[in-house]
Structure formats: C-alpha cells, structure tokens
Amino acid sequence: MGLIKYISGIFKGVWSLLQGMAVTSSYFVRPWTIVTQQYPENRKGNKRGRSKKKLEMFERFRGELVMPHSENNEHKCSACGICEMNCPNGTIEVISKMEVNEEGKKKRALDKYVYHLGMCTFCGLCVKACPSGAICFSQNFEHAVFNRAKLNKILNNEGSKLLKGVE
Amino acid sequence: MITEENINVGIKEEEFILNMGPQHPSTHGVLRLVCSIKGEIVKNIEPHCGYIHRGIEKMTEKLTYPQIVHLTDRLDYLSALINNEAYCLCVEKALEIEVSDRIKYIRTIMSELTRIASHQLWWCSFGMDLGGLTCFFYGLRDREKILDIFEETCGSRLIISYNTPGGLMADIHPNFQKKVKEFIKYFRKTLPEYDQLLTGNVIMQERCKGVGYISKEDAISYGVTGPSGRGSCFSCDVRKKEPYSAYKFVNFNEVLRCEGDTFARYMVRMDEMRESMNIIEQLIDNIPEGPYAEKMKGVIKLPEGEYYQRVEAARGEFGVYIVSKGEKNPYRVKFRSPNFSNLSALNTMAKNQKIADLIAIGGSLDYVIPDIDR
Structure with a gap:
C-alpha cells in the first residue's frame, strides 16, 4: 500500500505542477492580456512598440x-x-x-x-x-x-x- | 585524540542565535526576529520591534480631529481605508452623529475593495516567500484594477484619506459603479486561476499543511484575530459580532477553518476574497441617494469622555480608543493594531519547526510592520 501511495503521490504532484504551468503558458500565448505599460515612453503617447496608450492620470489624482x-x-x-x-x-x-x-x-x-x-x-x-x-x-x-x-x-x-x- | 564524538560535542548541544531581519525580504519590512536554532530546528523566537516607530499615537495629541485621519493611513497601509473608517466611526460615535445610508454603503464597499486588494497583495507575497515568483505578477496585476478604482474616486492609490469625520472627502465618481462591477466580473474569472496556480501546487501544500499549528485556546489567549484567528476556529469577525456601517444590511458568511495550520490561514483568506465580492455585489446596485458628507462644525470638539470603536481590518480587529478632555485635540489616542497581537503568537506557532517553515508561517500571518510599531 505504501508503495502505491508513494507512486501515486508523485504523479499527483507532477499533475499539480502541470496545472500551474497551464495557467502561465496560457498567458504566454495570449499577448493581448499584457498589462505592462512602457512608462517613460508612454508619457507623450508615441506609438513605438507596445506603448500605444498615453499615460493620463485621473482627474481627481492628487499630484x-x-x-x-x-x-x-x-x-x-x-x-x-x-x-x-x-x-x-x-x-x-x-x-x-x-x-x-x-x-x-x-x-x-x-x-x-x-x-x-x-x-x-x-x-x-x-x-x-x-x-x-x-x-x-x-x-x-x-x-x-x-x-x-x-x-x-x-x-x-x-x-x-x-x-x-x-x- | 580526535574522535567523532569529540568533534560533535560542541555542535550538537549549542543553540545558535540567528538574526532574521531587520532587512530580510520575508519579513516584509523592518522586523528583526532573533531565532535560537538548534541545527535547523527553531527553538525560540524573540521579535524585536521598533525599527519603524514613528510615534504616531503621540503625534495625534498635537493634531485636530480631521487632521488625524491621514495618520491612520500610515499604520496598516494595506488596509488604509478601513483604518480611516475606524477612526471616523469613533469620532462620530463620540459626537453622536448618525451618517446617511449613502455614506455607510460607500464606506462598506470601499472597505471590502481594500480587503480584496490587501489579500491579493498577501497572496503575491506569500507565493513569493515560498518561491513562486509568478504569483507576484498575477496578484499585482489584479490589484492594479482596484487601485485604479480608488485613484479615480479618492484621488490616491495607497494612502488614501478618503473618509473624514462625518462623511467622505468627495462623492463617488460617475464611473465608480460600472468599474467595480467590471472588476468583480473579471476577478470571479481570475480567482480560480489563483487556485489552479498555487493552492493545488504540491510544493506549496507540502510546505503549508501541518506547519505552524496554533490551537483555538492559544489563538484566543494571544488575541490572534482576523483570518489568522479564524484559521484556528476562533470566530472573531467584528463585521458579524458588532455590525458597523452597512454590514447589517448584507448577508455573508464568516469563513472559519479549524485546522489551525498555515494552509488553513491561507484558505481562509482565499475564501474571504469571495465573501468580499459577495458583499460588494449586494451593495453596489443599491447605493441610496443622500449627502456624501454630513454638515460638521468648523472646529470639531469631542465631549469629555472615552470612546472606543473596533472594526475588522484586513488582518484582524483594529480598534481606536480616544480619550477627550473636551478640547480640539485628543488627550490620548490608542490604536489596537491586529498585527502586534498576531506577531506575539509567532513563537508558539514556529517552535520546534524548521527554519524554512518560519518563512511560510510569517507569510501566513501577513504582518505589516508599520502597524506593529506605529
């Protein structure tokens, strides 16, 4: 019994790691989910690279x-x-x-x-x-x-x- | 003559003193834990506080009542809005002011958003403490959405000062309800990913299950509250026991787990995020009309006496105790911070565990150092 439990434990462990990797790799192939802003470049809103969105603070922001x-x-x-x-x-x-x-x-x-x-x-x-x-x-x-x-x-x-x- | 016994004599018997912190990434700030270790086994832990003591309680004695609000942000900066609310509720209790339902609803929604944001950050750092760097990015990505909601309505992201005695600084932004609903919809989809990524992970489970046990009796006697206390079956949710603001209008469950180990505390926090979303969903569509701030006098003076108000912050019970002599400054303000009590139980939890488990236990306690030292 101990041996079966040991071996099934290994497989369950590997399966749980694969589950986590499924999440990360799903993001790897979905580039539209990227949220990073290219900070110093996006201040003026130039269109180089991914920094298409211009950096704008909210109206109430206390600067x-x-x-x-x-x-x-x-x-x-x-x-x-x-x-x-x-x-x-x-x-x-x-x-x-x-x-x-x-x-x-x-x-x-x-x-x-x-x-x-x-x-x-x-x-x-x-x-x-x-x-x-x-x-x-x-x-x-x-x-x-x-x-x-x-x-x-x-x-x-x-x-x-x-x-x-x-x- | 050197034998194997001779060599090992000194090493086996001695306890070794190891300083963890004040600059250790897993202590999340400047906390110094003096650990007596024997081999890899932790025998005793002495937390040394005071590296970030700013004397906030003393500073409050020189400030007027509306000015103190911005100092309560700087205690537990991850549940800043809840601390604001606690202080404002205490002042309102002293002045015997009943704020409008609109204020209560908005305060409750904001508190719950803060709780979710705080638990998200805890999830990031807990994952990172155990070696999973991916968690850190995913948690911060989702927290950013809440911070954007705060920024649009309140004007700042972390230390917000949105509540004032008698109401709020500003009314909610027209986009507020729409954005909160969008966030809930988004986060209901993302939260299962958190489970898939970290909760089921075999490495995380092996490092958390059965580690850092604390019994219900010990939790009560140390005053361990919040998710850490509820992980050991200690039913201590102030939102249930003494409903304040709009908590009496909503239905929600108090999350309880009875294992008392690190994994139980982890699961309590994960389930609390779901409960918080339930609370927000019940309130967000029904915000009643009304003023966003009650009319207050120019100079607020509390009547002579002692006042206490407690709320459920993200890490446990947060209390504000004000002694007033009838002047415009308080005579004494005492903050009952949850992290200080939670930290006192660390020795009981981590005794006779491995030194690596201390990181996991500390992560599950989720301490914020400025709240411990004040």
Whole structure:
C-alpha cells in the first residue's frame, strides 16, 4: 500500500505542477492580456512598440498643489490662512501684506504662497477647506529634483492679483 | 585524540542565535526576529520591534480631529481605508452623529475593495516567500484594477484619506459603479486561476499543511484575530459580532477553518476574497441617494469622555480608543493594531519547526510592520 501511495503521490504532484504551468503558458500565448505599460515612453503617447496608450492620470489624482491663475494673472487667494491652519504638517505658509485698495481701505492681500512639497502628505485637507477654491491638485506626479531647495515652491505668479469679486 | 564524538560535542548541544531581519525580504519590512536554532530546528523566537516607530499615537495629541485621519493611513497601509473608517466611526460615535445610508454603503464597499486588494497583495507575497515568483505578477496585476478604482474616486492609490469625520472627502465618481462591477466580473474569472496556480501546487501544500499549528485556546489567549484567528476556529469577525456601517444590511458568511495550520490561514483568506465580492455585489446596485458628507462644525470638539470603536481590518480587529478632555485635540489616542497581537503568537506557532517553515508561517500571518510599531 505504501508503495502505491508513494507512486501515486508523485504523479499527483507532477499533475499539480502541470496545472500551474497551464495557467502561465496560457498567458504566454495570449499577448493581448499584457498589462505592462512602457512608462517613460508612454508619457507623450508615441506609438513605438507596445506603448500605444498615453499615460493620463485621473482627474481627481492628487499630484501636487497648484494655484490656478486666469489669463490676466489673477488668482482667487485672499490670504485668509485657513489652508495653513488645516495642514497637519506645516506644508503651507501664507505670507500676506497689507494693501490699500481703490476705496482707500486697508486690506490683506497675498504676498507669497509658499508650498513645501517635500513635507506634503497629499491628504487634501487644504483644498477641501479653502472657501474660495483658490488651490487645487494637479496631475503631475514626477516630483524628483536634484536639489532639496527646489521642493519649496511659491505658487502665486510674479505680480499676480486677486480676482475681482473674491472676498 | 580526535574522535567523532569529540568533534560533535560542541555542535550538537549549542543553540545558535540567528538574526532574521531587520532587512530580510520575508519579513516584509523592518522586523528583526532573533531565532535560537538548534541545527535547523527553531527553538525560540524573540521579535524585536521598533525599527519603524514613528510615534504616531503621540503625534495625534498635537493634531485636530480631521487632521488625524491621514495618520491612520500610515499604520496598516494595506488596509488604509478601513483604518480611516475606524477612526471616523469613533469620532462620530463620540459626537453622536448618525451618517446617511449613502455614506455607510460607500464606506462598506470601499472597505471590502481594500480587503480584496490587501489579500491579493498577501497572496503575491506569500507565493513569493515560498518561491513562486509568478504569483507576484498575477496578484499585482489584479490589484492594479482596484487601485485604479480608488485613484479615480479618492484621488490616491495607497494612502488614501478618503473618509473624514462625518462623511467622505468627495462623492463617488460617475464611473465608480460600472468599474467595480467590471472588476468583480473579471476577478470571479481570475480567482480560480489563483487556485489552479498555487493552492493545488504540491510544493506549496507540502510546505503549508501541518506547519505552524496554533490551537483555538492559544489563538484566543494571544488575541490572534482576523483570518489568522479564524484559521484556528476562533470566530472573531467584528463585521458579524458588532455590525458597523452597512454590514447589517448584507448577508455573508464568516469563513472559519479549524485546522489551525498555515494552509488553513491561507484558505481562509482565499475564501474571504469571495465573501468580499459577495458583499460588494449586494451593495453596489443599491447605493441610496443622500449627502456624501454630513454638515460638521468648523472646529470639531469631542465631549469629555472615552470612546472606543473596533472594526475588522484586513488582518484582524483594529480598534481606536480616544480619550477627550473636551478640547480640539485628543488627550490620548490608542490604536489596537491586529498585527502586534498576531506577531506575539509567532513563537508558539514556529517552535520546534524548521527554519524554512518560519518563512511560510510569517507569510501566513501577513504582518505589516508599520502597524506593529506605529
């Protein structure tokens, strides 16, 4: 009995290995099931090799924080500092200045919006908290730089102004 | 005079100390296991934790309640959404807020997707620990589809921060239901391939059956929960025992196996993926209308007291304990992480087994080191 069991065990074992090989070899002859993306090549969506699909991130993807500007170099940030308060690890620094507007009133305005990308955990609390929708996440995910100082970014453009109608 | 006896004296009697880790691929992170071995037999294991201790529980004391959510992602990063949910449920319990059914349904679907993704990654790494590299590619290929669903709705793939106290960060994407249904259809076809590839494999069965036994009594006394506990007949599914979110609306079975060995823990996880798919199928078409987030105050302050909420994470029971003094920061937050308790049973499981079996046992426990150290 022992010998029969031993020999049948060998055959069962070999059969189970063949079962597994059937799976792998079935994929070997089905090239349309390949899911690999040719990453650096598919950024521009060129059609060399298999990289036909262009790499596109989803609309909600949290890549890095940006401040959208209009054509007239206007942003929506009123320098209230709510994003700075909501940030868990001090990624955002809102530096404000006092400005005199047309009516002669003193008003707080944005001087520099400093964003430390190296500290950001991309939790999205700042965008959620912003009352005027001044900041959003872009889809750029390639953050590697040669110098750490380059990770400290100023989000508002040079000479930009507050969009009219935003309080 | 050198005889055969003389040569072997020192070698036979001594126990040899072997460090496994902190940089060992099978420990899935920075865990150091100090093993006393005699020949090839493991006599004692001392796990040394703390290589990735970040003081998360202390950090929470300086943060406000909505800010803590992003730290709970970083405990057990493979069940990030479930940890989020546990923390948010605890805060909602303290504030006595009842969230809408829509939020409950979405949270439950997300949790189950996370569970499938986590078990898929476990299957990859378990196969790879035992020497089957093909598993790693197949598991990650299918997990990618879940991560795409997360990315489209939540905005990130691994550390998601999708839940907030009182609701969700954003409503589900219009494509969400369609994509989840596509995934379920796809994965129902692919899961039998997993079985064909690895479960029936003779090498895997020989290395798993009867290895790393832990009895039900030991599992209970060590607090081994989740699939590892259910592999030893310990019925500990929090989803069944204390239904939270939308689990009271669905029918599903608690997967139990009574062998208590590595293979039982393997099979529990494989069957749990099927159960998770059943749960998602029951919920995905019936997401009720409603707000995706309840109206909350600008500054959340919990009333004075102590609050505890537990959920079933992918690796076991995850608990959040908050002590509040009525301020905007918690006084103390304690996370009951499943992996820490599961790890404590490793010595019982691996005693008097071969050193190679330790890899299989560790793989079947599926520990995530940032969850152990916090």
